[in-house]
Amino acid sequence: MSFLEIKDLSKSFGSVNVLDRVTLSINKGSVIGLVGDNGAGKSTLMKIVTGIHKPTSGSILLEERELTRISTSEIRLLGIEMIYQDLALARQQDISSNIFLGREPVKKLFGINLGLVDKQKMDKDSIKIIEDLGAKVPSVEYQAGLLSGGQQQTIAIARALTFSPKLVIMDEPTAALAVKEVQHVLELILKLKSEGISVILISHRLNDIFEVCDRILVLRQGQIVADVIKAKTSMNQIVSYIVGAE
Amino acid sequence: MFLKSIRLESLYVLGILIVTMSLLSPYFLSISNFLNILLATSVIGILAIGSTFVISSAGLDLSVGSVMGLAGVAGAVVMNQLELNWIFGILACIIAGGIAGFFNGQLVTRAKIPAFIVTLGMLGVARGAALLLCDGKPIYGLSNEFLFLGQGRPFGIPFPVIIFIVVALITHYILASTKFGKHTLVIGDNQMAAVAMGINVNRHKVKLYAFSGGLAGLAGMIFTSRVNAGDPTAGLNYELTAITAAIIGGTNLFGGKGSIIGTFIGALIMGILQNGLNLLAVQSYYQRMAIGAVLILAVWFDQINRQKN
Amino acid sequence: MELFMRFLIVSLTFISIFFSSTVFGKGHLTYGVLMKTLSNPFWGAMEEGVRDGSKEAGVAYYLQAVESDQAAEPQLNVCMTMLERKPDVMITAAINSTILLPCLKKANESGIPVVDLDGNLDHDIAKKAGVSIDFTIGSDNEAAGAQGADYVAKVLGRNASGPVLVIEGLSGNITGQKRARGFANRIKKIAPGLKVVASLPGDWDRMKAANITNDILTRHPNLKAIFAANDGMALGAVEAAYSAGKGNDIIIVGVDGNSDAVKSIKSGRLNASVAQLPYLVGKRAVIGATASLNGLKMAKFQFVDTLVLTKDVIENNTHPLMKFVK
Numbered sequence: 065m066s067f068l069e070i071k072d073l074s075k076s077f078g079s080v081n082v083l084d085r086v087t088l089s090i091n092k093g094s095v096i097g098l099v100g101d102n103g104a105g106k107s108t109l110m111k112i113v114t115g116i117h118k119p120t121s122g123s124i125l126l127e128e129r130e131l132t133r134i135s136t137s138e139i140r141l142l143g144i145e146m147i148y149q150d151l152a153l154a155r156q157q158d159i160s161s162n163i164f165l166g167r168e169p170v171k172k173l174f175g176i177n178l179g180l181v182d183k184q185k186m187d188k189d190s191i192k193i194i195e196d197l198g199a200k201v202p203s204v205e206y207q208a209g210l211l212s213g214g215q216q217q218t219i220a221i222a223r224a225l226t227f228s229p230k231l232v233i234m235d236e237p238t239a240a241l242a243v244k245e246v247q248h249v250l251e252l253i254l255k256l257k258s259e260g261i262s263v264i265l266i267s268h269r270l271n272d273i274f275e276v277c278d279r280i281l282v283l284r285q286g287q288i289v290a291d292v293i294k295a296k297t298s299m300n301q302i303v304s305y306i307v308g309a310e
Numbered sequence: 311m312f313l314k315s316i317r318l319e320s321l322y323v324l325g326i327l328i329v330t331m332s333l334l335s336p337y338f339l340s341i342s343n344f345l346n347i348l349l350a351t352s353v354i355g356i357l358a359i360g361s362t363f364v365i366s367s368a369g370l371d372l373s374v375g376s377v378m379g380l381a382g383v384a385g386a387v388v389m390n391q392l393e394l395n396w397i398f399g400i401l402a403c404i405i406a407g408g409i410a411g412f413f414n415g416q417l418v419t420r421a422k423i424p425a426f427i428v429t430l431g432m433l434g435v436a437r438g439a440a441l442l443l444c445d446g447k448p449i450y451g452l453s454n455e456f457l458f459l460g461q462g463r464p465f466g467i468p469f470p471v472i473i474f475i476v477v478a479l480i481t482h483y484i485l486a487s488t489k490f491g492k493h494t495l496v497i498g499d500n501q502m503a504a505v506a507m508g509i510n511v512n513r514h515k516v517k518l519y520a521f522s523g524g525l526a527g528l529a530g531m532i533f534t535s536r537v538n539a540g541d542p543t544a545g546l547n548y549e550l551t552a553i554t555a556a557i558i559g560g561t562n563l564f565g566g567k568g569s570i571i572g573t574f575i576g577a578l579i580m581g582i583l584q585n586g587l588n589l590l591a592v593q594s595y596y597q598r599m600a601i602g603a604v605l606i607l608a609v610w611f612d613q614i615n616r617q618k619n
Numbered sequence: 620m621e622l623f624m625r626f627l628i629v630s631l632t633f634i635s636i637f638f639s640s641t642v643f644g645k646g647h648l649t650y651g652v653l654m655k656t657l658s659n660p661f662w663g664a665m666e667e668g669v670r671d672g673s674k675e676a677g678v679a680y681y682l683q684a685v686e687s688d689q690a691a692e693p694q695l696n697v698c699m700t701m702l703e704r705k706p707d708v709m710i711t712a713a714i715n716s717t718i719l720l721p722c723l724k725k726a727n728e729s730g731i732p733v734v735d736l737d738g739n740l741d742h743d744i745a746k747k748a749g750v751s752i753d754f755t756i757g758s759d760n761e762a763a764g765a766q767g768a769d770y771v772a773k774v775l776g777r778n779a780s781g782p783v784l785v786i787e788g789l790s791g792n793i794t795g796q797k798r799a800r801g802f803a804n805r806i807k808k809i810a811p812g813l814k815v816v817a818s819l820p821g822d823w824d825r826m827k828a829a830n831i832t833n834d835i836l837t838r839h840p841n842l843k844a845i846f847a848a849n850d851g852m853a854l855g856a857v858e859a860a861y862s863a864g865k866g867n868d869i870i871i872v873g874v875d876g877n878s879d880a881v882k883s884i885k886s887g888r889l890n891a892s893v894a895q896l897p898y899l900v901g902k903r904a905v906i907g908a909t910a911s912l913n914g915l916k917m918a919k920f921q922f923v924d925t926l927v928l929t930k931d932v933i934e935n936n937t938h939p940l941m942k943f944v945k
Contacts, residue, residue: 114506115508116505116506135508135510136505136506136507136508137507137508137509137510138508139508140507140508146506148502148503148506150502152500152502152503152506152507153500153503154495154496154499154500154503154504154566155499155500155566156495156499156562156566156567157492157495157496157499157566161492161496165496165503165504165507165509166493166504166507166508166509167507167508168489168492170489178488179488179489179490180483180487180488181487181488181489181492183487223507335838337837337838340837342837343834343837346833346834346837349830349833350830350833350834353826446659447660447878447879448851448879450854450878450879450882450883451879451882451883451886457858460858460862461858461861461862462862463862468862533825533826536826536829536855536858536859536862537825537826537829537854537855537858538854538857538858539825539851539854539879541825541851543823543824544824544825544826546824584830584834585830585834588817588819588830588831588834588835589834589835589837589838591816591817591818591819595790595791597790597820598790
């Protein structure tokens with residue numbers, strides 16, 4: 065049994081079919097590249113995995129647990145994290161609030177849970193997580209929107225790694241970064257793999273895909289048109305799958 | 311804890327106002343007058359607290375003035391026509407407000423109608439319901455127990471002031487320090503991020519509008535008790551004053567930023583202005599101009615400050 | 620098509636039942652009466668007066684109103700429609716001083732005289748717009764204010780001295796201004812020791828009136844009297860004064876004589892209210908219009924008395940005007 069199993073997954077928005085009976089499986093600790101043209105359905109597929117969209121039909125199993133009927137927060141609790149293309153940061157909130165967004169630690173007051181957020185713990189843990197990533201920020205009480213692009217990326221990654229995930233989905237994580245920062249992200253992906261964490265990488269940059277992925281999936285018009293081992297393919301072949309020449 | 315949440319700009323305006331008024335009127339600077347100001351601010355202040363929550367989440371509630379009128383009449387009907395105990399009167403006010411807010415929230419989230427339209431509609435519906443409930447005539451003459459809520463002075467402090475301060479303290483901690491408050495700000499800041507991080511945005515918004523409505527009900531209760539009548543025209547145009555107070559207090563009109571202590575100061579600024587102009591017996595036309603000018607001034611200070619950053 | 624026509628007729632019937640109450644008298648004269656709204660006891664009493672007045676004068680009338688006293692443009696539309704029925708007189712209570720002028724001009728042009736009910740038109744503005752007003756009938760708001768001042772001077776004594784507060788209506792509203800002015804001018808004349816220390820807008824809002832009362836009590840703890848331009852605000856001031864522990868030291872007077880005010884006066888909280896008598900206004904409007912049609916020269920302004928309601932006046936119930944207090 066695979067770690068993540070997607071079976072016959074279809075999704076339509078009104079009369080538009082975005083995904084058409086997608087079936088795939090992912091093993092523990094592998095890095096999968098997901099490529100395809102704009103509008104091929106990559107982001108929609110991943111948003112169904114994280115629970116933001118619900119599929120029209122089909123199922124998703126994470127270690128044999130059905131995901132399509134539970135909420136985004138429950139899916140996060142099961143260990144699936146996604147780093148969004150736009151980073152999904154709350155720009156007017158501080159760094160630690162962003163890292164713990166949706167999973168703020170609470171402290172009890174006189175033994176009663178009043179939903180009070182444990183800000184001290186949040187700040188302390190945030191500093192540690194950012195240091196572990198080898199990054200620097202002015203202060204964890206700094207507004208996220210005032211940070212540079214690379215720093216914001218760090219916050220989004222830190223948020224995905226804080227609660228020891230089993231699967232991390234990255235949607236175009238390198239699109240807006242400088243060359244040095246790109247290398248940093250790729251190294252991070254390999255580090256996750258070495259820790260047994262699965263990664264799905266969505267990217268237009270085939271160089272990145274070929275550098276870190278074990279397997280490459282190609283989506284075209286909502287269907288999986290290729291599922292190949294990296295060692296047995298070439299960039300040219302992938303390109304022809306993407307544009308539909310093969 | 312408090313100091314960090316206060317915007318310096320609104321404190322400047324507050325300081326300038328207090329100094330100016332003290333110089334202009336010898337009656338201004340006294341404890342009894344300060345209690346007066348708080349008393350006059352309590353109803354608007356409580357409405358503004360509800361608005362701060364809603365606006366921080368990038369929403370808008372234009373219905374609070376009408377809802378407060380409806381709530382007050384509902385309370386008066388329960389006590390005077392159904393002849394129930396005053397405690398039921400209080401509950402009726404708050405529940406009526408909460409229900410109106412709940413409907414606002416449901417329409418905003420389920421029917422996906424913009425909040426501006428939903429609450430503008432509720433502004434009309436609630437006012438009409440208030441007039442209908444009492445046949446257009448105020449319900450005058452309430453029980454002494456109920457009147458204590460608006461007119462009593464335990465330890466010399468007007469009871470509405472006590473309610474206002476307690477509500478402000480509790481809601482300050484809710485917005486600044488609880489998960490509920492954090493999520494409110496995040497939803498206003500970047501709703502997609504809130505969805506992606508697993509926050510149930512729709513349910514949260516319904517809670518926010520119901521909360522704002524419930525606070526409007528509380529304000530309606532105070533109004534009704536203070537003037538000893540369930541008045542269907544109560545709260546006419548108060549929504550705009552409440553929003554003004556929230557904005558002066560530093561709430562971002564487009565969501566993501568807001569604090570109750572800021573709104574408290576914003577409401578106080580407007581209360582002091584009104585009180586000072588009354589003490590000086592300034593003609594009404596100037597009063598309107600002054601309040602408008604202070605709104606612009608406070609937001610302008612905020613802009614300058616943000617550009618500096 | 621037939622079904623559609625039937626539907627149209629039925630709905631038109633319902634609409635006319637809803638918006639108008641048509642009463643046929645025995646005479647051949649028919650008056651068009653246009654009010655602001657009927658969902659208010661003041662206009663209800665006025666309507667009663669119109670009904671009794673038309674019986675007495677032996678004329679018929681048809682009466683219409685709009686849904687609220689804010690619905691200015693709908694009132695103009697209703698006015699235009701009423702003209703289609705060719706009334707012999709138009710008796711109108713305009714929502715503001717200008718909105719009905721186009722309609723009233725058209726009425727004049729068809730030879731229909733115009734009666735201004737409750738004093739909502741400005742004779743100078745109307746003249747410029749080419750409208751000639753036969754006469755205006757209503758309460759004299761300045762006189763009402765003056766009566767309030769007379770009452771205060773009577774209770775406190777003409778030699779009394781001390782501060783007095785005036786609470787105006789919505790800032791810019793002419794009715795509230797007239798009442799406030801009438802009070803201030805008269806009190807200066809008959810009890811010069813009583814000084815109006817502040818005249819502030821309560822916007823017809825009870826709580827604003829209560830807030831103003833608190834503010835002025837801070838500055839003038841020995842406040843002697845409060846005059847508010849309507850009863851709602853006066854009642855707000857009463858609550859504030861009692862809550863500050865000064866309820867028994869301040870004479871508070873309102874204007875209107877509505878049922879809440881009467882209740883409060885009876886229970887000894889509000890001191891007095893200058894009552895308007897809308898019943899009499901309505902009645903005399905119809906009778907006056909008939910007299911004018913019969914060639915009687917009418918004064919341009921017909922003022923209907925106002926009555927100072929106090930606990931004594933209400934309990935004795937012997938004042939000749941008491942029977943017109945509805």
